Amino acid sequence: MGPELAIITAVSLAGYLIWNHDKNLSKLNKIFKNWGLMAGEALPVFKGKEGVVYKFKLPMGLVFDQMKAKEDAFNESFPFNAVELDFVGGLLHVIIADQLPKMLPFKEDMLKGKWSIPIGQSIRGMIYHDFNKIPHILAAGITRYGKTVWLRLLMLSIILQQPKQSKLVAIDLKGGLSFMDFEKLKQTHCVASDIAESVEALREIADEIKGRQKWFKEKGIQKIQQAGKRQKRVFIIIDEAAQLMSNGRTGKEKLIYRECERLLEYIGQVGGGLGFHLIYCTQYPTTKTLPQQVKANCDAVISFRLRNSTANNVVFDDVGMAEDLPHIPGRAVYQSDRVHEVQVPFVEDDQILELTKDHLKEDHDAPFVSHKDNTPGANTLVIE
Numbered sequence: 284m285g286p287e288l289a290i291i292t293a294v295s296l297a298g299y300l301i302w303n304h305d306k307n308l309s310k311l312n313k314i315f316k317n318w319g320l321m322a323g324e325a326l327p328v329f330k331g332k333e334g335v336v337y338k339f340k341l342p343m344g345l346v347f348d349q350m351k352a353k354e355d356a357f358n359e360s361f362p363f364n365a366v367e368l369d370f371v372g373g374l375l376h377v378i379i380a381d382q383l384p385k386m387l388p389f390k391e392d393m394l395k396g397k398w399s400i401p402i403g404q405s406i407r408g409m410i411y412h413d414f415n416k417i418p419h420i421l422a423a424g425i426t427r428y429g430k431t432v433w434l435r436l437l438m439l440s441i442i443l444q445q446p447k448q449s450k451l452v453a454i455d456l457k458g459g460l461s462f463m464d465f466e467k468l469k470q471t472h473c474v475a476s477d478i479a480e481s482v483e484a485l486r487e488i489a490d491e492i493k494g495r496q497k498w499f500k501e502k503g504i505q506k507i508q509q510a511g512k513r514q515k516r517v518f519i520i521i522d523e524a525a526q527l528m529s530n531g532r533t534g535k536e537k538l539i540y541r542e543c544e545r546l547l548e549y550i551g552q553v554g555g556g557l558g559f560h561l562i563y564c565t566q567y568p569t570t571k572t573l574p575q576q577v578k579a580n581c582d583a584v585i586s587f588r589l590r591n592s593t594a595n596n597v598v599f600d601d602v603g604m605a606e607d608l609p610h611i612p613g614r615a616v617y618q619s620d621r622v623h624e625v626q627v628p629f630v631e632d633d634q635i636l637e638l639t640k641d642h643l644k645e646d647h648d649a650p651f652v653s654h655k656d657n658t659p660g661a662n663t664l665v666i667e
């Protein structure tokens with residue numbers, strides 16, 4: 284019997300016994316199995332300061348150098364961690380480390396300009412989202428893990444980097460409190476805090492999109508990058524978008540929610556190339572709170588912890604991405620052309636106040652004023 288068929292025996296050490304529900308351990312077992320090596324049922328592990336250390340006895344005939352040569356393969360299987368192999372006291376140590384900080388204070392030098400905004404630190408360095416490459420972002424995650432803080436970071440980054448070229452429209456149906464300080468800034472067109480204000484703001488944006496389409500045609504240009512400084516970027520930021528959905532509503536009321544859904548779908552479908560960016564957040568991603576059209580047009584996703592695999596599967600086409608995240612506020616998975624686990628920088632309210640003090644509106648106490656007809660169906664968007 285060659286060494287590849289030998290059984291790796293569980294090393295009996297006093298201490299923690301972690302059973303098969305340990306996802307790292309199941310993964311290690313799978314890797315060993317794929318290589319024709321068998322692993323024990325339950326393996327003792329202990330936490331060292333470098334990370335979690337899993338100890339294995341090497342099968343007879345297999346030397347450490349042969350395993351060490353496979354370190355890259357281990358790292359590929361644990362893309363968010365650093366995996367190191369070591370040989371100590373006759374035992375193979377597989378060390379799986381969470382390399383990210385549990386808290387990362389926001390610093391201005393994290394901003395790198397243009398239309399790239401900082402998303403968070405990954406094991407490969409700071410990850411940025413480039414609105415020039417991917418116009419819309421879908422954000423998900425259960426409450427208390429940092430969605431609103433991330434939205435505030437996004438708004439701050441845009442305002443500091445492109446103070447003259449950006450226009451922000453925020454929708455927050457929890458009374459608009461989350462963005463009260465941003466409402467006072469020149470770049471913030473409005474913060475809609477109820478359904479009537481929301482539908483009005485979205486109609487206005489749809490009209491603006493149509494106007495811009497016309498302008499593009501006249502100028503003979505095809506995408507916003509060609510417009511230079513002549514057109515602003517418009518960011519439509521929706522915290523808890525499920526509250527705009529028509530599902531579960533009845534009667535006349537349903538119409539206005541249905542219109543919101545259609546407007547969001549329209550912005551997602553048509554707005555991207557024209558410089559209209561949708562930031563669509565939802566706590567409970569289901570097929571009802573996340574219209575198919577919106578999902579299909581969001582090529583970037585940031586997700587904080589998700590409740591379960593059903594929610595995970597609605598957001599990602601891959602398994603176990605955001606449901607397996609550690610219980611750390613600000614920890615998220617960001618997916619664009621590749622997937623990163625990130626620690627989102629934490630920006631304090633006072634920092635925002637200080638950094639944006641030059642951008643205050645002259646009359647910043649003016650409330651949101653309605654200029655248009657609010658009845659359902661009025662100004663209804665006609666999608667040609």
Ligand SMILES: Nc1ncnc2c1ncn2[C@@H]1O[C@H](COP(=O)(O)OP(=O)(O)O)[C@@H](O)[C@H]1O
Pocket residue numbers: 385386387424425426427428429430431432433612613614626627628629630
């Ligand atoms: N990036 C972060 N880093 C560290 N802690 C954070 C971060 N984001 C949020 N938190 C903590 O989590 C709390 C909840 O964040 P919040 O953005 O309000 O969550 P959500 O909008 O998802 O309910 C914050 O008050 C803060 O204490």
Ligand SMILES: [Mg+2]
Pocket residue numbers: 430431432522
């Ligand atoms: Mg929130």
